[in-house]
Amino acid sequence: MPRHTPRTFLDRLRTPRGIPGFLKTASVCVLIAGLLSPLSTAVAAQGAPASTRTATATAGDSCGGQCSDILPPGENGNATLAQVLLNQVFGTQPEHAEDQLGPYADLATGYPALTDAKINTFFNDASFGVPSGQVASTTKPGGRTDVTIVRDKKTGVPHITGTTRYGTEFGAGYAAAQDRLWLMDVFRHVGRGQLTGFAGGAPSNQGLEQEFWRNAPYTEADLQAQIDGAIASAGDRGKQALDDVNAYLAGINAYIDASDSGRYFPGEYVLTGHKDSITNAGTIDHFKVTDMVALASVIGALFGSGGGGEVNNALSLLAAQSRYGVAEGTKVWESFRERNDPEAVLTVHDGESFPYAGKPADPRGAALPDAGTVAREPLVYDRTGSAAKAAAKSTSGTAGARALSSAKRGMSNALVVSGKHTASGRPVAVFGPQTGYFAPQLLMLQELQGPGISARGASFAGLSMYVELGRGQDYAWSATTSGQDIIDTYAVELCQDDYHYLYHGTCTAMDKVERTNAWKPTVADSTAAGSYTMRVWRTRYGPVEYRATVDGKRVAYTTLRSSYLHEADSIIGFQMLNDPDYVKGPEDFQKAVQHINYTFNWFYADSAHTAYYNSGDNPVRATGVDGEFPVWARQPYEWSGWDPAHNTASYTPASAHPNSVDQDYYISWNNKQAKDYAAAPWGEGSVHRGDLLDDRVRKLVADGGVTRSALVKAMADAGLADLRAEDVLPKLLRVVKSAAITDSTTAAAVDKLSAWVSAGAQRKVTSAGAKKYADADAIRILDAWWPELVKAEFAPGLGEDLYTAMTANLPVDESPSAAHGPTGSHAGSSFQYGWWSYVDKDLRTVLGEPVEGPLAQTYCGGGSLGACRTTLLNTLKEAAGRSASQVYPGDDLCSAGDQWCADSIVQRALGGIKHGNISWQNRPTYQQVVEFTSHR
Template identity: 55%
Template sequence: MRRAQRPAALVAVVAVAGSLLLAPPAAAGPELPEPAPDYCGDQCHHILPPGQNGNATFADLVSHLLLGTRPPHSDDQIQKYDDLIGGYSHLTTDTIREFFNDNSFGVEPDEVERIYQPREDVTIVRDKTAGIPHVYGNTRDGTTFGAGFATAEDKLFLMDVLRRAGRGEVTSFAGGAPMNRELEQQFFAVAPYTEQELQRQIDTVAAQGERGAQALADARSYLDGINAYIERAHRGRYFPGEYVATGHVDPITNAGRIEPFRLTDLVVLAALVGAQFGGGGGGEVRNAIARMELHERFGPERGEQVWRTFRGENDPEAITTLHDGRSFPYGTTPEDPRGVALPDPGSVTAQPLVHDAYGSALEPAEPDSQPDAEAPRPATDDPVESLRGLFDDGVVPGGMGERRGMSNALVVSGEHTASGNPVAVFGPQTGYFAPQLLTLQELQGPGISSRGASFAGLSFYTLLGRGQDYAWSATTASQDIIDTYAVELCEPDGSAPTKESGFYRFHGECLPFRTVERENHWTPNLGDDTEAGGYRLVSFRTRYGPVTHRATVDGKPVAYTTARTTFLHEVDSIVGFQMFNDPAAITSAQDFQRAAQEINYTFNWFYVDADDTAYFNSGANVVRQPVVDPSMPIVSDPAYEWQGWNPADNTFAEVPMSAHPNSVNQDYYTSWNNKQAPGTAADTMEKNAVQRGDLLDSRVGALVERGEVTRADLTRAMAEAGVTDLRVERVLPDLLRVIDSAPVEDPDTAALVDLLRDWAADGGKRVETEPGSREYAHAEAIELLDAWWPLLVRGQFEPALGTEAYQALTDVMGINESPSGWQNGEPGLQVGQPHQGSAFQYGWFGQVSKDLRGVLGEQVPGGFGEPLCGGGDLGACRDVLLDALVEAAAVPSERTYPGDADCEPGDQWCADALIHNKIGGIAQDEISWQNRPTYQQVVEFPARRP
């Protein structure tokens, strides 16, 4: 069930609105520029749903409400993206165009939709297929100016929302809906900067030699382009209609203001992207609590063994992107760690962000349970009132704010392909939004030649895409660049401190916490019954970073802080991205690796050209003291601080480039946010014996062994992995072996086992009976497993671990991330992003497998030693699994798939479906679940530049 449409106004309003806010006038005259040199030979393709255009005028929004229409190019890529699931098995190299758009440089004359010049030194060409801007600058300033102008044309309101989110100011801009509050709080907690600190980051990068100065010039001309569009669109009344819906511009008088963009806004957007996709670590307090509970339950020696198995820091069974025999040690726990600051049991409390709340801010920012399906709102004939009602749930209804995996990559070297040239299928998983967070573009000008995707508002360079004879992409790596320090609290008069004290000890001094604040106040939208409200967001900061928790350690009050290597350095990566776009800078795989080294976010970078493939793991990897355990809170003492650390500017000694996981021309690379290389510690518990990267690695490895791999082969492997339930392919065989250790006597129970067995034999896929049916093949088995998994995990582990330790471990990592998102068998306890596609990254998949294999009597590398399930007895463990299976079969569909504002309770297909979260007024139709990148390239270069 789609979300109920908002109240309709009179159809005549469309005509009235159209007379008030007009579409931008078409400009004529410029000639079609010559395309840049392109060595891909029509073998570069890409896709980004739902569509390039994310701007809708007031008239467009009214028409969408009344008639269901959408602006041109706002939904013309979603169907191609969806069609791959029903068509991948028959995909050939000749039919790739049916599922991906051409990603060649330039626009053919008969494909030109519009040519215009926002300034004399730049020409923008929009293509008919997808409305993508192809920007040709006669000067470098013109190129980046055109990039800013075109991005504002496509994504202005989105960019505005994101800059507010990064500052913790969404509610003052768009109202106090719970989701708006949740969003601003999450991002403010990670990057609570003052305006002076944002400017200082710009000044620091500008001082980094010629490339730094060029980056500043590029950013300034990019902002000029954004602001030129804002001024013209406001004057011409074709600005995004959401500014009317949120009360910022009057639709009749045109009074109001769309605030120009500033350089510091770009820093905010970079911080937001980095927080979402480019960091790792930071869960040390949760780790400490879980580890302490296990020690309490089992004693120090056995408790430590169980903890290390759950954590899987260097699980010998984990697949790794690099498999050439080399090791890259980083972030591991020393044999005898010192300086660990474990909290006293029960003493940890979260540091509140919200202060002085009043009115509707007193309501919880996050619902206690899944909301019921939305009821229709009362009808109104006022189009402005109707549109303002669009944002009662927030400008971002859900799906943002949680750190998300950025995936995936499949790359095969030319030694194993049919053509002798490398092939790649890769792209980022950035979630599903309408409009999309990414924007597509081609940039051609002095020192810039690229085409691909960038985050809206950061698109003066292409961040993921292709150059003239090479292409690149990334996945989130998440190696540990965040540490937690326990700072001792104090009082300046020497009196005894408490957990609430406002001072902390640093190098012998008692210093006050520094506070960064945001004032947020909102009034209800028209037609909204909620109260006005407001609050202050306050971040307490130390020289070790923002405070996240308070506790006692050995009876003494402390504050736990987050020290992040990229803190105060959000835009340092700009130089690396600049190099990616410069054809003179990237002439080889080694050049690409050197450019990737300039990026301080934790990404796995992949590169292909006609001859070579390459991999590099970027990130500001810190050199820690050898006695420090980065997975646990650390005593705030100089003996345990980062080597070479300067707290004034957060600089430190970094791991050299050669020690970062890297490779050129390995037989193949796969990445789905799995472990980078042997020796590189996992930042969380999921990079172990079973991880979703297994689905790619097994398929690509088989293709390479067969030889003569094609783009179609690699695309099919990606698509098949993207509809496969990881639990069926990798864990169900272990479950069945335990169950099959004795006959299943009860025929009803045996039938349940056979349902799962049959689904596994058919590939374990979550696919429709036929495209568009909205019913799964093997629907009964899918529902059975979805209900069984949380019950079997609890039954397998909780009796042995005890309730406290079991719960503490689920706080470190949820037990499940199936597409519909439910865990622990209880509605409201979610992990991952329901309706957001990405699935099976987090979950106790490897832990379940290891323990079951131990019960079966196998020697399990990195295992639990004594098995936990059924007290280690095979028969008892088997009974636990079968009892849970019978219980699962009795769970009503409405509990397994409880429904929400978009789906009826019990609707299995809809519970999994991808739903583009609106950041504005244009909604999209849901599509079938698929676990694949949001933006994706299919690439094979047959030639290189001379």
Template identity: 65%
Template sequence: MRSRTPHHGRLVGRSSTHNARTASADTTVSSRVTRTTRRTTTFVAAAVFALTAGLLSPLAAGTAVAAGDPDDYCDQQCADILPPGTNGNATLAEILAHKVFGTQPKHAEDQLATYDSLSSGYPSLTDAQLGNFFDDASFGVSKADTESVTSPRADVTITRDKKYGIPHIKGTTRYGTEFGAGYAAGQDRMWLIDLFRHIGRGELTSFAGGALANQGLEQEFWPQAPYTEDDLQKQVDYIRSHNGARGEQAMDDAQAYIDGLNSYREKSKKGRYFPGEYDLTGKIDPITNAGDIEPFKVTDMIALASVVGGLFGNGGGGEVDQALSLLSAQQKYGVEKGTQVWESFRQRDDPETVSTIHDGTAFPYAEKPENAAGLAMPDSGSVTKEPLLFDRTGSAAQAKPAKDPVEAPKSLKPLQGVFDDGVLPADLFSGDASKKGMSNALLVSGRKTASGHPVAVFGPQTGYFAPQLLMQQELQGPGISARGVSFAGVGMYIQLGRGQDYSWSATSAGQDITDTYAVELCNADGSAATKDSTGYRYHGTCTPMEKLERVNSWNPTLADSTAKGSYRMRVYRTKYGIVTHRATVGGKPVAYTSLRSTYRHEADSIVGFQMLNDPGYVKDAKSFQDAASHIAYAFNWFYADSRDIAYYNSGSNPVRAAHVDGTFPVKAEPAYEWKDFDPTDNTSALTPPEQHPQSVNQDYYVSWNNKQAKGYTAANPSLGSVHRADLLDDRVKALTDKGGVTRASLTRAMADAAVADLRGEDVLPTLLKVIRSRPVTDPQQAAAVQQLESWLDDGARRKETSKGSKAYGHSDAVRIMDAWWPRLVEAEFKPGLGDGLYSSLTALLTVDESPSAAHGPTGAHAGSSFQYGWWGYVSKDLRAVLGDKVEGPLGAKYCGAGDLSACRTTLLTTLAQAAAVPADQVYPGDDSCKAGDQWCSDAIIHRALGGITHAPFQWQNRPTYQQVVEFPRHR
């Protein structure tokens, strides 16, 4: 078994702009700035004049020189893209000019049009045309392509290219290299970094104002990682003390990065070119420059890492909600039948689902035990959610609380009522992070390519924000040689990108690394415990819970007209994790706690990233897999060089006690703890690297947050017979069967899947087979069927008729499908399941997640679509009714109670209802779109985290940052 051990100056020629664009997750800052400008016209004019006159210009930089081109084996066959643009900072003058005149800071959105254009340009794409849709990702910058160079220290230069202004950091010392990375992070993302360190500490509203968006963010993240300053420092110390020389180096690098960030902070404050959001939120006086920007600390990186990890690298959880839904099934059908039905919907190891490893190799983990032990199922009606907010005053008293996860589990359904201003939907930051990204990967072995070298098209989906959470950079220095992207604020290493002769990327994996324990409640004085007791039994001793609190208060600011208010957030912590619910089990009061293996280890993955950046460490597929095994968060990692493609699933997978079923709550007793569990630093035995799904040189790999391998139990119920990864798998398999795959053909496959409607491509044929089992005689029904068939024949895509038309081909068919799907699912399943069980199951897995959906894990305008829905259930049920082969069938036939004729009637009735729904009801409109505007309803809109915003663009279901690579040579 594996334990958690050591194995484990501003730019010349660059607009004075490069400094803001990250208003607090107050995100409402953009709308409030608009109101502010109306009240401060004179000040706006003065600020704009000051900008044009150079009064707010940055410090002068040194003479431009090329950054060099060390050991680049890609020969200009590596490319990437990250919208909207590199520049994520804007001065106050630039923000106000943007609001008044619509201007954009330089390099703020110059990658957006390039990214957008692929959705219409991909059908005829050739290798020679890839440069029209991606940027050359070669190392270095030629002198001719250099926009500017700055040297914040004598041992480092930051060279910016003319095209996109990406920082290429080259250091002669290790410290200088990392100092430069921090300095460049300040230039590009200082406000965003400041924003997220306060989110991680649960202090956003005190920092940036009491907007509902801000309240929701801190209420979402802080309870998951409610660290004290001592907790944060202990994590820094743990990395140093438990990872040998690499741990020491990692923390030295982190300190150098912070030093560089602080250097920029100080210079920008003195030179008055810091992000304008500091003025707008009252941190700095826009006239006198009085005020300050709080210095950054290494512990800030731990707080920030907890947010990033919470967004993208967690998995599991939600055991209380799964227990409640199982009880609902048992109440309807009886224990035996109810369990069978529930398990069929749970889809732990569906034989029909698409897997990244498709050669039949199994990697058993978290499988259902034959006889589960230690279950702690709640008594009926006894579960209550642990309250978070107390002492609400002022504007906080009017804020609506998050929806109770007992009713709608936050792991698979958005919080409601928190983000009423409509700017930042809660679901982009809700619950289990694995429930949201749409990162994908397509890799083809050299055996199947035209050149004989592997080809890869891959990238992470981190959402669409202004500015992006990721920032591009190149790092060249002692022991570091890489280019790609890093999360702002933890960018001492490239986290996704390329090395000298290899490239790597990741998708969220979401395997179960979080468990729920039921701790028996008690009182220290020996009196009878109640559900409100704050003592619990640990190894037989009544132990007090640790009470952790954050008191946030705010006053109106220039950017935030919210009335002053305050509240207290409170959580209770035990040795088994954070209290989330209370209930009774067998009549005894208990608290349910959430324990994840990465808790208290938010930045342990830093060692793995250090290895990935080290050209002396990663030299081939095997050393890549070893580096990835040091990453604690749950990710699928992919690798390509000139010879091999490879895959590895990372994550601190706890070794559970024998016969424990991690799908449900278990008793907090020694017999059911993780193996070798020590609550001091939350350590335990972890499954060894060889037990994690992994592979080298399979014919191809695809990943779109799908199942990893046979036996590797899904932590959520979405991995069924129809999954969006099928859109990739079908296309890539066809390419590899034919052979001669190129970068362009693999990119076309990705881009075509990115505009496909999963329901239309993979479920509609079965729906039509049921409907066409007899002639359709009703004229209205026949017309709707014909429209859907024509759409299907044309590929069932949601795509503009021509670039810029802002109208779909087959728009009526798309509208009908959007209106039909939720109606047909309810009519197909609710009569058989009953109201209670249907509601319980739809709470666990949302019915639909089309691009226009304002519900589901991604909300509206977020790009990511079709990750969660009932398409697999519908497919299995209809095939069963038709008498077709179904592996892993549902527990019963639901459509028409199994009668084909009745099922057909159900589908036609709901289809007719859907066809009659007008567009303005299917697409009701929002702050960005008029009712009935189908294209706009689907369109991607960057969520403003600062004062700069961008126009909507065509929906496409693809990674935010994306690489296209083919290495022709190797060291």
């Protein structure tokens, strides 16, 4: 394993810079000496009780040994205090804590020689059941006779088989707590905005609770209402879901009680002061049904709530209009927005149109702010102690908040090929979510077999009563974040004071919701004692996010999303996906995911068919309302059929969502879904990360005879590509080579960049186990050049104010080491956000090449090829002269100038166990490779 290891624990999550006072070596040695002996029995008993080592009973399995998956770092996300201490001091790992990390990492160098027979060198066998010779333990959780948990020797994944529905779900809850109890506890507190009081007042913890609670400021009554509302009213399936949740909770709580009495609970409870290591005093609170909703609100915010940003859109539009005048400024803004770019790569590429959220011909109701009046609504008040000391800088953008926010930006991919184009005549799929890299991972693996349930795959910890992404008996499914716009911003006109607003003509009081959190130093966090209060003002149009004036009137800008107060509703769709009696083909699959209100792209494969569906509750906007900008909070501009009491509305029908069955192939890397589906994030233009997949899969399909290994190779090859180098650098080089280069430094840089493009434009190491890139100088040059060339190309024409406003909408760069980008360094996922398309379109215009959907103006050199070339050469020379130490300045993990380390992926610690960093590759965190051999 790599030697560099992060020193993190809920703090410094985005970049691992360590925690003040965390487990100082001297105190650790004392703790180990005092604790190893009394805890040795507990460590051995962590999987207890164990009994006969027999194979699990297997349900019908149509994979024929051709289903595989992987989820680093490992299945075991719990560690006793002794295990945590040993890991921190000596680097030892609990069993199954990182045994999937090595195979996952090795694919980056192993994929060129991959064959179907070698797939499980880099993945796990995802067949149902456990062969008798591979059984590591068999557990009857809680002493029940109606459920058995069998864990395999290789990965420790729980295979849960129940003879009753209750027993099956009880086993799922028990296994979840065995593998992720601490993480589940962390996230139920994050979802309530109460993390600091639970885990300490480190800036990252403050940032986490602020980040999520601002968007979902729920009371306990709100959480309970989600259970009592849509789920309880969903007929038999709703009743079954509630029964499943209660059984699942009973299993979690049974493990809490067993681990407490047996003293093998996670060691983080001792380190944060919740349990005493000697006397065992203290408690671990039981889980309750509202905890599940709190967990769901966090996951929904991270991965399934697209849209928003209307105020920032308005600010950049106003900047464009200020620069160019209203008419031309609007054209410039729209060309950068690329809301329906004709050159964008599509998932549904057969030409079918799915119009949604396009620009209205006659916009109505826009409520753009007066210049200079927008202010973010304060969230934090009444700081004391260490919180008061931190008041000088905002914690909403701290490492912790940005780390989990990066998971939202750390996107997912899918490659699915129809049987018409495969060697076997059966569909092949390689797909999975990119949920970020954490220790323990946010997801966990499991197999569930019981009445009405038959599935294996990944689920978010604490929400694993069903498999959320995985395979059934003869079908598999997965998702990528789609990001279509289900969020709108309303300008509510204030009356009386700052806390009353006009609702349908009546002056109405806002609701005040508060959280007061206090903390004291712990072993895990030496942050001094402190406290603060978070306060959110809520209206019927959602929480207040900004204040401003519009045409001189005082307003509060509120944010309303269709999934607000409805994060738990999606449980019905996941229940259906796990039901073998429900999903028997692609149409059933599409009907199931229609019940999921998160914004996801869903993919399906069985032995005969493939399918795709874009989920989410897309609100029907009033005629003329442009969802890109704030609108007045008045009846004519509200969502059609909107019920403010329950935040329900009329939604676009299923047929209007991008969907398809048996297209020749599907790819998704969070790109545009279909023609005229204009509800996309910024940056879906002529160059997008999805092109890396589309180019490779399209070629495979054209050649025919696609195999599982060929599709894995395409994914892995794209996962090492530098998007800028593959799709934009050739145009940059055409410009700079349009005349002789006389400067020797610049010429040498051009030669290196040209050679890199010829070699494949990848960020790949020289050999397996090496920590140096094959084209290190060229990579260094482009990493230094890109941000500078973008600014030099566009800032003179746009002006500093507009350029700054546009970069607030879309950052210029997201290379693997770009700590200044939206994802940050060490996050793996890269090249989702950047000005790749703008540079591409602008340069093609300068070169006189055809461009569909061009920018409204030409920027590089004012449109002159010679002047553009001079701009690029000047910035290239400056970039080429920057040393590796300047380009990669280093952090607590990496020395300055260590290019490989700067790119490397870190499993960001959410508990006490740390892991080594691995070489960069841009791929899903959890990933499946599937090809079914038969169908029911």
